[in-house]
Amino acid sequence: MPHGEPLPLRVVDLRIETTSGVEVVDEITFDVGRGEVLALVGESGSGKTSTALAALGYCRPGLKVVRGEVSVKGTVVSALDEGALRAARGAQVSYVPQDPAAALNPRHRIGALLEESLTVHGVEKADAKARCVELLEQVGLPSTDEFRARYPFELSGGQQQRVLIAMAVGCKPSIVVLDEPTTGLDVTTQARILELLRDLSKDHGLSFLYVTHDLAAVDQLADRVAVMYAGRVVEVGPRERVLREPAHPYTALLLASVPRLTVRRGLAAITGSAAPPGERPTGCFFHNRCTLAEERCTSEFPPTSRVTDGWSVRCWNAGIAKVRQPPAETSAPDTTATTPLLQVRELAASYGRKRQSDQLVVSGVSLDVQRGECVALVGESGSGKSTTARCVAGLHAPVSGTIMLHGEPVAGRAADRARAQTQAIQLVFQNPDRSLNPSSTVAGILQRPLLLFGICGRREVRAVAAQLLERVHLRSRTLDLYPHELSGGEKQRVAIARALAAQPQLLICDEVTSALDVSVQATIVRLFGEFLKDGLSLLFITHNLALVNSIATRTLVMHAGVVKEAGQTAQVIGNPRDPYTRRLVAAAPELGVDAGASPTNSALVGDPAPPAARSTRG
Amino acid sequence: MTSGEMPELDLAPGAASVGAPRAEALEIAPEETQRPARLPAARGFVNGVLGTTTGRVGLVMVLVVVLIAVFGPLVRPHDPSVVVGAPYGPSSGTALLGTEALGRDGLSRFLSGGRLLLLVGLATTTVAYLIGGALGLMMGYARGVFDAAASTVVDIFLSVPPIILALLLVAGLGSGVEIVALAVTAVQIPPIARLVRSFTLAVAATEYVEAAVARGERQGSILWHEVLPNIRIPILADIGIRMSWSIMLFASLSFLGFGQSPPAADWGLMISENRGGLLIQPLPVLVPAVAIAVLAIGTNLVSDAFGRSIGRTQEGSHASR
Numbered sequence: 001m002p003h004g005e006p007l008p009l010r011v012v013d014l015r016i017e018t019t020s021g022v023e024v025v026d027e028i029t030f031d032v033g034r035g036e037v038l039a040l041v042g043e044s045g046s047g048k049t050s051t052a053l054a055a056l057g058y059c060r061p062g063l064k065v066v067r068g069e070v071s072v073k074g075t076v077v078s079a080l081d082e083g084a085l086r087a088a089r090g091a092q093v094s095y096v097p098q099d100p101a102a103a104l105n106p107r108h109r110i111g112a113l114l115e116e117s118l119t120v121h122g123v124e125k126a127d128a129k130a131r132c133v134e135l136l137e138q139v140g141l142p143s144t145d146e147f148r149a150r151y152p153f154e155l156s157g158g159q160q161q162r163v164l165i166a167m168a169v170g171c172k173p174s175i176v177v178l179d180e181p182t183t184g185l186d187v188t189t190q191a192r193i194l195e196l197l198r199d200l201s202k203d204h205g206l207s208f209l210y211v212t213h214d215l216a217a218v219d220q221l222a223d224r225v226a227v228m229y230a231g232r233v234v235e236v237g238p239r240e241r242v243l244r245e246p247a248h249p250y251t252a253l254l255l256a257s258v259p260r261l262t263v264r265r266g267l268a269a270i271t272g273s274a275a276p277p278g279e280r281p282t283g284c285f286f287h288n289r290c291t292l293a294e295e296r297c298t299s300e301f302p303p304t305s306r307v308t309d310g311w312s313v314r315c316w317n318a319g320i321a322k323v324r325q326p327p328a329e330t331s332a333p334d335t336t337a338t339t340p341l342l343q344v345r346e347l348a349a350s351y352g353r354k355r356q357s358d359q360l361v362v363s364g365v366s367l368d369v370q371r372g373e374c375v376a377l378v379g380e381s382g383s384g385k386s387t388t389a390r391c392v393a394g395l396h397a398p399v400s401g402t403i404m405l406h407g408e409p410v411a412g413r414a415a416d417r418a419r420a421q422t423q424a425i426q427l428v429f430q431n432p433d434r435s436l437n438p439s440s441t442v443a444g445i446l447q448r449p450l451l452l453f454g455i456c457g458r459r460e461v462r463a464v465a466a467q468l469l470e471r472v473h474l475r476s477r478t479l480d481l482y483p484h485e486l487s488g489g490e491k492q493r494v495a496i497a498r499a500l501a502a503q504p505q506l507l508i509c510d511e512v513t514s515a516l517d518v519s520v521q522a523t524i525v526r527l528f529g530e531f532l533k534d535g536l537s538l539l540f541i542t543h544n545l546a547l548v549n550s551i552a553t554r555t556l557v558m559h560a561g562v563v564k565e566a567g568q569t570a571q572v573i574g575n576p577r578d579p580y581t582r583r584l585v586a587a588a589p590e591l592g593v594d595a596g597a598s599p600t601n602s603a604l605v606g607d608p609a610p611p612a613a614r615s616t617r618g
Numbered sequence: 619m620t621s622g623e624m625p626e627l628d629l630a631p632g633a634a635s636v637g638a639p640r641a642e643a644l645e646i647a648p649e650e651t652q653r654p655a656r657l658p659a660a661r662g663f664v665n666g667v668l669g670t671t672t673g674r675v676g677l678v679m680v681l682v683v684v685l686i687a688v689f690g691p692l693v694r695p696h697d698p699s700v701v702v703g704a705p706y707g708p709s710s711g712t713a714l715l716g717t718e719a720l721g722r723d724g725l726s727r728f729l730s731g732g733r734l735l736l737l738v739g740l741a742t743t744t745v746a747y748l749i750g751g752a753l754g755l756m757m758g759y760a761r762g763v764f765d766a767a768a769s770t771v772v773d774i775f776l777s778v779p780p781i782i783l784a785l786l787l788v789a790g791l792g793s794g795v796e797i798v799a800l801a802v803t804a805v806q807i808p809p810i811a812r813l814v815r816s817f818t819l820a821v822a823a824t825e826y827v828e829a830a831v832a833r834g835e836r837q838g839s840i841l842w843h844e845v846l847p848n849i850r851i852p853i854l855a856d857i858g859i860r861m862s863w864s865i866m867l868f869a870s871l872s873f874l875g876f877g878q879s880p881p882a883a884d885w886g887l888m889i890s891e892n893r894g895g896l897l898i899q900p901l902p903v904l905v906p907a908v909a910i911a912v913l914a915i916g917t918n919l920v921s922d923a924f925g926r927s928i929g930r931t932q933e934g935s936h937a938s939r
Binding site: 393394395414415417419422423425426427429431434435436437438439440448449452453495498499502 | 824825828830831833834843848850
C-alpha cells in the first residue's frame with residue numbers, strides 16, 4: 001500500500017459501551033486495504049456486528065462509541081454530523097444485511113429500488129437506468145425490462161441477495177460491510193454469492209468488511225481474518241496463516257470445532273462459554289476456557305504481539321496451542337438384528353388439500369435405521385427432508401408408503417399410534433426458541449413426557465429430570481429456570497433432554513445445530529456421539545454435508561422430494577456418483593487444505609489422534 | 619521451547635470414550651451466569667401496575683368505585699326507597715347530593731346502586747370467558763371443518779351491534795336482571811371466541827405444541843399445559859377491558875329500562891329516572907355517570923399498564939442475553 005493514499009477503512013482503538021457504561025468492545029484496531037476482504041470472525045455476542053456497524057457510523061440503540069476513531073478513506077466517520085453521515089452511507093460506506101427478504105421493500109420493483117439507491121447519491125435520473133442495467137449484469141442477474149419490473153418476492157433468496165449487493169456497490173463505495181450475507185442461503189447459492197463477491201473485489205478493487213461466524217466461507221473469500229472474542233480482536237492476520245496455523249488458542253479451538261468435508265473427524269468442543277458484556281473475567285477474557293492458562297493470564301490482558309508482518313495476536317502463550325482432534329462420533333450399528341429399528345418404504349407426502357401426484361413434496365423415499373446407528377438425511381431447503389422427518393414423527397400423514405418400527409407398521413398420525421410407538425420415536429427441532437414452552441420452567445417441560453409415559457411417579461419427577469439434565473451436561477440448577485433465561489445451546493440441550501425423557505429408541509434431529517454457534521454445535525454433536533454409544537438411533541436431518549461427516553454412518557441425499565443417492569457417509573461424500581450430490585459436495589465451503597497433507601508445519605492435527613496419544617491424557 | 623514440550627489443549631474425546639467420571643464431562647456444561655429470576659404473571663402485575671403512574675392512577679380509580687359499590691349500602695344515610703324531600707331538591711345536610719325525581723335521597727341511592735352492577739359485570743365476563751375461551755381454544759386448535767363452521771356463526775353474531783343483539787335477546791326473553799345478565803354474557807361470547815382463537819392459532823403453530831403432539835399427548839392436555847399458559851397474558855389484559863365494557867352495557871340496558879324494576883336503586887336506572895331534572899338538580903344523574911366512567915377508564919388504565927409491563931419484562935429479558 002503506497003503511502004499517501006488513505007486506507008478504505010481504518011479502525012483505531014475503538015471502544016463501544018452500552019449507555020449504562022458496560023464495555024461491549026474495546027481496543028479494536030484493524031484496517032482494510034484497497035481491493036481487500038477482511039473477515040471479522042466471532043461467535044454470537046463477540047461484538048463483531050457492533051464493530052462492523054461502527055464503520056457505518058452507526059450504533060445500535062443502547063450502545064455508544066466512547067473512544068477511538070473510525071475513518072473511511074481518511075474521513076473520520078465519528079466526526080461527521082447526521083447529514084454528512086447520511087451522504088457518506090451508500091456512497092462511501094455501504095451495507096449488505098443478513099436477511100435479504102427483510103431488507104428489500106416489498107412494495108417496490110427491483111429496478112426502482114436500484115435506481116433509487118443511485119439517485120439519492122446524486123446520480124442523474126437519466127443515467128440511473130443505464131447504470132442499473134450495468135449493475136445487474138455485474139452481479140450476474142438478468143438486466144431485462146421484465147426482470148427490473150419484478151417485485152422482491154418474485155426473486156429467489158440468492159437473487160435478492162445479489163440485488164442488495166448491486167445496491168451496495170452501486171455508488172462505488174470505499175468499503176462494503178457484509179453482515180453474514182450467505183447465512184440464510186443454500187450451499188450451492190452460497191457458493192455462487194461468495195464467488196460473486198470475490199470477483200467484485202478482484203475485478204473492481206472493492207474492499208469488503210465481511211462479518212461472519214462461518215469459518216469455511218471465510219476461507220473461500222477473505223484475504224485477511226480478524227478473530228474477535230468477548231469484545232476484543234484476539235488475532236488478526238493473513239487468512240492462509242491464521243486459518244492454517246492459528247497463533248491464538250481460541251482460534252485453534254474454533255477451527256477444530258468446524259466440521260470438515262474432506263477429513264472425517266470429531267469436533268473439538270470448547271469448555272464453558274464466552275462471558276457476556278459486564279461479566280467478563282479479569283486478565284485475558286479467554287483464560288477460564290483455556291487449558292494453557294497460567295497465573296499471568298488471570299490477572300493481565302495480554303498486549304498485542306507481532307507474529308510476522310501483518311499478523312498479530314493477543315495471547316501470553318501465542319503460537320504454542322495444539323489441538324488434539326477427537327475421532328468422528330460414528331458408532332458401530334447393531335447389524336445382528338434381523339429387522340432394522342426403523343424402515344421407511346416408498347414414502348410419499350404432499351401439502352394442501354389436493355393429494356395429487358404432481359404436488360408431492362416427498363416421493364418414493366425408502367430408508368432403514370439400525371439400532372445404534374446415525375443415518376443422515378441431507379438436502380437443500382425444499383428437498384423434502386424435513387417433511388420426511390415429520391412423517392416419521394407422526395406430525396404429517398403421508399399420502400402413501402409405510403413406516404415400520406421393529407417391523408410393525410405405524411399409523412400416519414401420532415395420535416393414532418400406540419403409546420409404545422410414540423414413545424419410541426422422539427423429535428428434536430431446529431429452533432430451540434420455538435420448541436420450548438416459554439411459560440414453563442425446565443422442570444415443568446421435562447415433567448410432561450415423564451408423566452405421560454409413566455417413566456416415574458410424580459414424586460420422583462424432579463430427581464429423574466435432574467438426571468436427564470446431567471445426561472445433556474446441564475446442571476440441576478437449570479431445573480427452575482425458564483427457557484428465556486438460557487443460552488441457545490442450553491435451550492437445545494433442554495429440548496434434547498425432553499426427547500430423552502421418553503426413553504426413545506429413535507431420535508429424529510431436524511437441523512438441530514443450524515441455529516447454534518459452531519463451537520456450541522461441536523458440543524451438541526459430541527453429546528449425540530455419547531447417545532449412539534448408548535444404543536440410541538439417530539435420524540439426522542441437515543443441510544450441512546460436512547457435519548454429516550462427523551457423525552453419520554450412512555447418508556441419504558435428497559433433492560426435490562426424491563432420494564438421489566444413499567450409502568455409507570464416506571462414500572457419498574468422498575466419491576459421490578449422482579450429479580446432484582457431486583454439485584452439492586463441490587459447493588460446500590471447505591475449511592483449509594487437508595491438514596493431513598502438511599502435518600509437520602501445521603499446529604492443527606486434522607486426523608484423529610492415535611489411541612496411544614489419547615490414553616496419555618490424565 | 620521444542621515441539622515435543624508443547625502443551626496441548628486438552629481436547630481428547632469426551633468422558634464416554636475414555637471412561638472418565640461423569641463429573642468431568644459435566645465441565646462441558648456451559649454458562650454459570652446468574653440471571654435475574656423471571657417475573658411471574660402475578661408479580662408482573664404488581665410491578666407493572668404499581669410501578670407506573672398510569673397503573674397507579676387506574677388502580678386508585680377502580681378501587682374507589684369498587685369500594686363505593688361494595689360498602690356503599692352499609693354506610694348510606696337513608697333507606698334508598700324512602701322519600702326524604704321534594705323532587706330535585708338542593709343539596710343539604712340530610713341529602714348531600716340533593717334529592718331525585720321522586721324526592722328520595724340521591725346519595726343513598728348512589729351508594730346502593732353499584733353493587734349489582736359490579737357483580738353482573740364480573741359474573742357475565744367470567745362466564746362469557748369460560749364459554750367463549752373454550753370455544754376459541756377449540757376453534758384455533760382443531761382448525762378444519764369445526765373451525766370453519768364455528769367461525770361463520772361467530773362472524774354472523776359479530777356483524778350485529780352488541781347493544782342491538784342484547785336488546786333482541788331481552789325483547790325475546792323478557793326483562794329482569796337475570797335475563798339482562800344472560801344477554802350481556804351471550805353478546806360477549808363471539809368476540810371472546812374470535813380473540814382467543816387468534817391467540818391459539820399462533821401458539822398452535824409452534825414447535826413445543828408439535829412436540830407434544832408427536833409424543834401423543836391428549837388434546838385437552840395440550841390445550842391446558844402448552845397453549846393456555848402462553849396466551850394467558852393477552853387474555854388477562856383483555857378481561858379487564860371487557861369487564862368495564864360489560865358493566866357499561868348492563869348500565870345501558872338498565873338505562874333503557876330492561877334491568878332492575880324502578881323502586882330498586884341502580885346507577886343506570888338513576889341516570890334514566892333523573893334525566894328529566896338535569897337542569898334543576900344534575901347530581902343524581904352526574905354522580906352515577908361519573909362513577910361508571912371512572913370505573914371504565916380506571917380498568918382500561920390498569921389493563922394497559924399490565925399489558926405494557928409484560929411486554930417490557932419480556933423485552934428486557936431478551937435484551938439481556
